[in-house]
Amino acid sequence: MRIGEITPRKARDFVASWPVYARDRGSPLWMNPGELKTLQESNLRGQLELVAAFSPYYREVFRREKVAVGEIHTLQDLERIPVTSKESYLDNPISFLLVVDPPDPLDVTYEITYTSGTTTGAPAPFFNTAYDMFNISLQLRRMAEISWMTPEDTVVNLFPYGSLPHIGFYRTIHFASTVGMKLVNALVGKDAPGFALHRSVDEALGLVELHGASILAGTGRYERRLIMRGEQLGTDLSPVRTLMALGDTVPEGMRDEMRGHLHGAADVFVNNGYILTECQGPFVECCEFGGNHNPAPNIYHIEILDPDTLRPLPDGEVGLLAVTHIDRRGTVLLRYVVGDLAAREGGTCPYCGRSGDRLVVRMGSTYAVRAEEVIRVGGKLVNPEAVRNQLAGVSGMVEYQLVVEKEDPRNAFSPDRLIIRMSVAGRMRQDLEEEVIGRVCEATGIRPKVEFVQSPEIYDPTLALKATRFLDKR
Ligand SMILES: [Zn+2]
Known part of the structure; x- marks a missing residue:
């Protein structure tokens, strides 16, 4: 999918033609921007009530900084809350977990994933309740919709099956399941001593060929290596139509190179999504370089902050990306500075017509650069x-x-x-x-x-x- 190949009309026709998407009448992505803002602000107020009552970390911050939560009604009012640094989170991740009392049946802790380790610290746990899991499943189905996936697709999961649960591997299972497509988990990665489980690149290629995979999901770098090896071995990769190339930035030259090694398959969609644990799944492209859609603006609010003053920047300017959770129950972060530089745009997407935030390309041909880089x-x-x-x-x-x-x-x-x-x-x-x-x-x-x-x-x-x-x- 390239810019120029899609229109809002085409995107709506696509949604209408697949019942799994057509029945999603509550999708925030197809609300008009005004309706979406009303939903986001209502969610924000509900989230802040929960945080003020049940978040050990933010209760302390609100007390110390004299934040009157009752006076925060709009997304703009969020500026009254100080930003949260990565260091604060890594220092005590458990203190960001809501301790809802009395708990609702959906407040049970369902799953833990881990952030990637960074130069500033070790991987940190991120907790999801059952409520979060169901919300994330909807988010991933909408992510799949933006990426033009269908129940007829077959996906091979090329994310590493590691000793810490990362969202790459697990969210691939969720998006394939919510759409109802066939899924093969290649279990690539490195064996722990005594556990002969993992497959090599060649074995993963064998699975891709055996199952006629139409979608590969993994890091761009791993997929590049796999495709190049496949070309060497003469593996039939002709059914591949989409590369979900997540985790690393995949600039234009690399996308063309990957297509080149797929026997010049010009119509392969290389979707360089931006994946972050704090949003539990990827932001994805509706067409190459058309912007990385936030698939759940009802759960995650994105701000771009001036790196010096930490004040919000206008749309289109490059600054520090900050995430605010507006409808979560497990780990909840407010104005959390991820550590990446990016630019966002609101309103509706000029290519597919969906609402919500999109990260836009402002640096070379990629969406985000780690600020530390x-x-x-x-x-x-x-x-x-x-x-x-x-x-x-x-x-x-x-x-x-x-x-x-x-x-x-x-x-x-x-x-x-x-x-x-x-x-x-x-x-x-x-x-x-x-x-x-x-x-x-x-x-x-x-x-x-x-x-x-x-x-x-x-x-x-x-x-x-x-x-x-x-x-x-x-
Ligand atoms: Zn779009």
């Missing part, structure tokens, strides 16, 4: 996005990582230097080195030093959902 090297501001775009289509490069360090690590005043570590397959190192230096120079104005390494030294997909593309050793 924007780096200063020797006085130059390096936009990692630009580097990613430059390196996405380099043939022969399997993995890469940019490292910034001091020329003399013992001397804090020595100059910075930029190193690119990379692993190579099927191409002369020297030849590749020249191309990569040229491309990085173009993106940053800095001439990097090149080091050749093995792929797992850079990124082990069995251990992390997101690769660390930049490492600051200063």
Whole structure:
């Protein structure tokens, strides 16, 4: 699906033609923006009442900061509540869990997922009650609707089956189930000692071929590797029509490259959704680069904040993404600063006509950049996005990582230097080195030093959902 190939009319006809979507008359996505705002603000007031009564963390914040919850009626009033930092959450995740008393039958804790580990801390638990699970299931069915999935699809789940429950693996099960499509869980990843469970890339490819998968769901990086291996092995991937490429940013060059390895299948929809534990599923595209739709504006409210003042920015400007839960019962976060830079737009989508927030492309060809990744090297501001775009289509490069360090690590005043570590397959190192230096120079104005390494030294997909593309050793 590309911009220009879809219209609001086409999207409505699609919804009408599949009973699983047509019967969803309460979908917030098809409300007009005014109706949606009324729903969001009503949900917000209900959420704040619960938080004020049952959230150990926010009760303390409201008391300390003298926040009068009863005076917060609109989404704009939210500014009266201070932002919540990642550090506060990682410090004591349990204190964000609502302790509803007396509990309703749907208040039972149903499931725990974990956030990805970050440079600022270890993975943290995120609790869902039964109420949340049912809401998330609706959210995922609407996500599938935006992505043009149907009950006739067959999805292969390529998310790692790890030792901590992450939403990538589990939400794929939920979206396939809510739509009623066939699902194969490939169980990729790394065995824990004594548990011979996981499948290799080749075995996962075998399943994709055996079941004639039309949708692959996984990280963009893993899918890229799988497709390239499939091409080498001559695997029949012709039924694949959609790549749900989540977790990593997948810029334009990489999408074209993946299509190229699928025997040039020009009509394959590479859907680079933005996935975050705090919203329990991906924001997805209705068409490539058409924006990442929040599939549940009734549950999650998105703000973009000025990184210096933490005041909300107008639509379209790049700033820190903050999430406010407006209809949750387990872990509840208000104005939670995720740590990514992004831009949003409200109103209705010009491509599919749905309401609610969409993250829009403002940096290169991706939606969000981790704020911690924007780096200063020797006085130059390096936009990692630009580097990613430059390196996405380099043939022969399997993995890469940019490292910034001091020329003399013992001397804090020595100059910075930029190193690119990379692993190579099927191409002369020297030849590749020249191309990569040229491309990085173009993106940053800095001439990097090149080091050749093995792929797992850079990124082990069995251990992390997101690769660390930049490492600051200063
Ligand atoms: Zn749209």
